[in-house]
Amino acid sequence: MMALKNFPERVLIEKGCEGLPYTQEILSRLTCPRVEIISDVRAYLKQIVPAPSSLSSGKRTLLLMKNRGRFIKRCPGTRHHLCCLYLVLHHAAGCPLDCSYCILQAYLNNPYIVFYVNVEDMLAELRDVFSRVSGTILRIGTGEFTDSLALEHITHTTRLLMPLLGQFPNVFLELKTKTADIDSLLGGEPRRRIIFSWSLNPEAVVRTEETGTATLEERLAAASKAQSASGGHPIAFHFDPLLRFPGWEEAYTGVVRSLADAVDLSRILWVSMGTFRFPQSLKHIMEERFPQNRLIYDEFIRGEDGKMRYFKPLRREMYAHVLRALRSVRPDVFTYLCMERDDVWDEVYGFHPENNLRLKKMLDERCLESLLSH
Numbered sequence: 001m002m003a004l005k006n007f008p009e010r011v012l013i014e015k016g017c018e019g020l021p022y023t024q025e026i027l028s029r030l031t032c033p034r035v036e037i038i039s040d041v042r043a044y045l046k047q048i049v050p051a052p053s054s055l056s057s058g059k060r061t062l063l064l065m066k067n068r069g070r071f072i073k074r075c076p077g078t079r080h081h082l083c084c085l086y087l088v089l090h091h092a093a094g095c096p097l098d099c100s101y102c103i104l105q106a107y108l109n110n111p112y113i114v115f116y117v118n119v120e121d122m123l124a125e126l127r128d129v130f131s132r133v134s135g136t137i138l139r140i141g142t143g144e145f146t147d148s149l150a151l152e153h154i155t156h157t158t159r160l161l162m163p164l165l166g167q168f169p170n171v172f173l174e175l176k177t178k179t180a181d182i183d184s185l186l187g188g189e190p191r192r193r194i195i196f197s198w199s200l201n202p203e204a205v206v207r208t209e210e211t212g213t214a215t216l217e218e219r220l221a222a223a224s225k226a227q228s229a230s231g232g233h234p235i236a237f238h239f240d241p242l243l244r245f246p247g248w249e250e251a252y253t254g255v256v257r258s259l260a261d262a263v264d265l266s267r268i269l270w271v272s273m274g275t276f277r278f279p280q281s282l283k284h285i286m287e288e289r290f291p292q293n294r295l296i297y298d299e300f301i302r303g304e305d306g307k308m309r310y311f312k313p314l315r316r317e318m319y320a321h322v323l324r325a326l327r328s329v330r331p332d333v334f335t336y337l338c339m340e341r342d343d344v345w346d347e348v349y350g351f352h353p354e355n356n357l358r359l360k361k362m363l364d365e366r367c368l369e370s371l372l373s374h
């Protein structure tokens with residue numbers, strides 16, 4: 001986790017944000033980074049060399065600025081694919097970790113790790129949205145535009161959100177991560193509504209494709225701690241992206257065995273599965289930044305949402321394989337497919353949720369059951 005220890009090497013601050021209390025808090029947690037005030041962020045970002053050349057140095061730079069748009073977004077979802085309709089908190093953009101397959105490399109319009117310091121605006125918007133929803137579960141995640149916990153040691157975002165969450169008993173926060181340093185968050189309230197979730201891949205993949213992230217063993221040890229700490233947080237896992245490489249079958253079976261050894265599978269919220277998918281524009285970025293990488297040279301088909309994916313029979317085979325492995329250790333484990341077509345659901349599960357709302361309801365019910373079981 002050296003990438004995080006040394007992050008950031010440089011801090012850029014949008015002029016006008018340097019005096020904000022949250023900026024000052026963040027700066028007080030950093031050890032001697034170079035700080036520059038940027039008078040016109042838009043103009044500054046315009047003159048940056050486009051990806052991929054700027055991405056590696058961009059990942060070592062923290063940009064503190066104002067978010068002038070909405071903080072809460074719907075999960076981008078994709079056309080013709082079932083989506084669980086969770087909300088995404090856009091509090092940051094970019095990730096100091098460096099997964100070769102990370103879609104953010106192609107998706108974001110600047111190479112820096114952006115954190116929005118107008119947190120009062122963020123909290124006001126959250127309060128407004130939360131107070132307008134009643135009688136239904138609301139799931140929100142911080143892990144769509146960054147890793148949920150990769151910046152936590154600097155920004156304390158989760159700690160900032162906890163008191164607000166405490167006031168809205170129907171809201172669940174999912175922290176999706178590939179890190180393992182969660183000790184300072186354990187036992188935080190509302191404990192039963194803060195979901196820690198880990199993306200899992202075989203250790204060989206972690207080493208070669210997920211630079212800077214915690215090892216598989218560290219992630220599982222953290223998950224075990226989260227499950228047992230002070231009565232336990234709900235935990236979840238994501239086999240996403242499932243990757244194809246020689247020996248993938250045994251490798252993923254091995255991950256499932258390690259998972260079953262590390263945590264009590266009867267008490268996990270869910271396991272999602274999603275196969276490798278990417279916009280065409282990611283290909284040349286991966287080729288340039290990760291020249292040894294072979295993942296990109298597989299056979300892909302362009303989906304109806306424009307993203308490249310493995311062929312359907314192969315996706316079905318991968319899901320069925322992981323599902324079999326999971327069910328062999330815990331027959332009633334709750335799993336779902338992330339961004340998949342209904343015919344693939346049919347082939348893997350023998351049914352598909354009739355629409356996105358139905359899939360949302362399935363996950364909401366898991367949240368409720370987990371609350372009621374305590």
Ligand code: SF4
Nearest residue numbers: 095097098099102147
């Ligand atoms: S941890 Fe997630 S957000 Fe960060 S680089 Fe890897 S895939 Fe991207």
